[in-house]
Amino acid sequence: MTTAVLPETGSDIPPPDQAGIAEPSSIGEVSQWRLMARRFRASRLAAASVIVLLILYLCAVFATFLAPNPYDQQDSDQKYAAPSALTWDGGPAICSKTQYLDKARFEYKYRTDCDNGVPIRVFGRGFEYKLFGVIPTDRHLLTVAAPHKLLLWGADSQGRDVFARAMQGARVSLTIGLIGVAVGTFLGATIGTVSGFFGGAIDNILQRFIELLLSLPTLPLWLALAAILPQDMSVTNRYLLITLILSLVGWAGLARQVRGKVLGYSSSEYVAAARAAGSGNARIVFTHLLPNATSHIVVTAMLAVPATIIAETSLSFLGVGMLPPAVSWGVLLSDAQSVSTVQQYPWLLIPAGLVVLAVICFQLIGDGLRDAVDPYS
Amino acid sequence: MLIVVVRRIVYMIVTIAIVSVLSFAIISAPPGSALAQKINQLQSQGGAVTQQQVEALEAQYGVNDPWFVKYVKWIGGFPHGNFGQSFTLNEPVGNLIWSRLGLSLVLSLGALVIAWGLSIPLGVFSATHRHTLPDAVITVIQFVGVAIPEFLFALVVMTLAATYLGSDVGGLFSEHFQGAAWDWSKFVNLLSHLWIPLVVISAGSTAWLTRVMRANLLDVLNQQYVQTARAKGATERVVIWRHAVRNALHPLVMTFGTTFPALISGEAIVSIVLNLPTTGPLLVNALLNKDMYLAGTIILMLSALLVIGNFVADILLAVVDPRIRLEAGRS
Secondary structure (H helix, E strand, O other), X not given: OHHHHHHHHHXXXXXXXXXXXXXXXXXXXXXXXXXHHHHHHHOHHHHHHHHHHHHHHHHHHOHHHHOOOOOOOOOHHHOOOOOOOEEEOOOEEEEEEEEEEEOOOOEEEXXXXXXXXXEOEEOOEEEEEEEOOOEEEEEOOEEOOOOOOOOOOXXXXXXXXXXXXXXXXXXXXXXXXHHHHHHHHHHHHHHHHHHHHHOHHHHHHHHHHHHHHHOOOHHHHHHHHHHOOOOOOOHHHHHHHHHHHHHXXXXXXXXXXXXXXXXXXXXXXXXXXXXXXXXXXHHHHHHHHHHXXXXXXXXXXXXXXXXXXXXXXXXXXXXXXXXOOOOOHHHHHOOOOOHHHHHHOHHHHHHHHHHHHHHHHHHHHXXXXXXXXXXXX | OHHHHHHHHHHHHHHHHHHHHHHHHHHOXXXXXXXXXXXXXXXXOOOOOXXXXXXXXXXXXXXXXXXXXXXXXXXXXXXXXXXXEEOOOOEEHHHHHHHHHXXXXXXXXXXXXXXXXXXXXXXXXHHXXXXXXXXXXXXXXXXHHHHOOHHHHHHHHHHHHHHHHOOOOOOOOOHHHOOOOOOHHHHHHHHHHHHHHHHHHHHHHHHHHHHHHHHHHHHHHOOHHHHHHHHOOOOHHHHHHHHHHHHHHHHHHHOHHHHHHHHHHHHHHHHHHHOOOOHHHXXXXXXXXXXXXXXXXHHHHHHHHHHHHHHHXXXXXXXXXXXXXXXXXXX
């Protein structure tokens, strides 16, 4: 009865007894998520990380546009060519480079000539590709005239452009972590909720199972699972299965945390109230428990992404994750297996910098999110 | 307390049993076996392999049995110390793994000691000197330390050591000590090779634990009993080390269960890069060659190590913390 009257009076003049509550806060009008977003933006490192990661993802999307050379083009004239030396010749230019055979030691060497620079063109024409997979074009961000090659980060053992490969590899490395974590989060959240909400025997069995999974050494398990995939699988299938394998190991920790949260909430008074009001299990779970746990799930998932990226890189490095002809950062790094290779051709390690950068950014974002979601921890 | 220990031991045995089934099922899943490769090898070495010989070999290794029959045969040998035969290396698995397992354990435990030894003082320093330059430096190093994949760190450290220290890196000994008898100089040589893997393996965990320690101590320092301790005139050192750190250590003991698996994983991959004779390289090769008894035994042994480690951690926790002891005794 009284509630029906309130809107008419309440819109203009707040009832006297509510004035005290309404007055101090614009905060009261802002939703929980808005507040979190505000707190998140306040932590500068996390916000900067978002920008850096966005740039990395844009690089992955525009990989073919950014790369002056096709990522899979082999070139026997450029084997282990060092990064193109930059110079100034009426504009930015690169030193021209010619390969010759060192007859005494019988290895290929390069002679650079910086007096006659090859000018770098912006938006020049290069190899043809399809932007976003649909728009055919041949424009690239930076190019040089035909016989020369712009190798920003040098070339690998087959004379392939490391920069182009790193950009292409970002497509696999930056998505496999996200998708793997997404699948793992879904599994973990579902199982954790079931376990925490129903309790009893189900809870007991699930918890023992999770303990079991957590007590396995992760890397050997990943290795074993990845090694049973046939070697001649198509790149897409392998990508999907590796993603699945990464998520299969990762969900257990999340399930345990979600269970803890759900268990805590389900004994709280508002759940008892909902139940007294006649809510079914489904309603309680989806409208009362999960929304409360969501922020926590998001944070845990975010903090799991870096571990998954590192896992993919490590597996590919060992030759059981993604395999050539697929390109990922781990596959690129597997070219730099030995000390002598790294000493002679240090630029092969440049993709490692990208891995570290991406992982640090994800970590900082995860930390920022955690602080934003739960400022008291 | 006794009930707790007994219950934990039963859990432990059940866990190891399930792990053994799981690991074996995973490994025997892929089609094709190392035996087929062995037959190919025999054929290529000249000498036709007759159908009879193939069948005899297959019967000997039980290749055509379903996986659970193989499993029973395999596990049946364990009490006698017989872990099956490695197809690729032509040696009983038992001969291959013990020394490697020992080195894996030494490296993991060594890294554990280093990680704890460094992370506690660093974490305490970082927390008590919050917002100073050293704290910022430690924090940055932590972030990078957690972010660098171990294999990469191993590669970088090894390259730097090879370039600037000129030391022969990788492996356990320098060449001229390889077959030599044990003496002091060989031991020193061993140490000069071991520091790189130890540093690399412990780096990630040290960074992580420092972060945990710092956060824990900051939490504890805000509590009122710390204020009380200060108010009654205790010196800062006593307040920090006797009152605060003790309680902050507690979650660190609890992370033992996650630190140890990470160290064992790290040890495996670092050993591959550094070419150390531990279980890591052996496992990868066994998996790639589908040498299933070898791979299965290694996975089982590593898991058993972890389960035992967790058991020890649980008991330690119960010993350290009376609350846990009481609660476990009641339920």
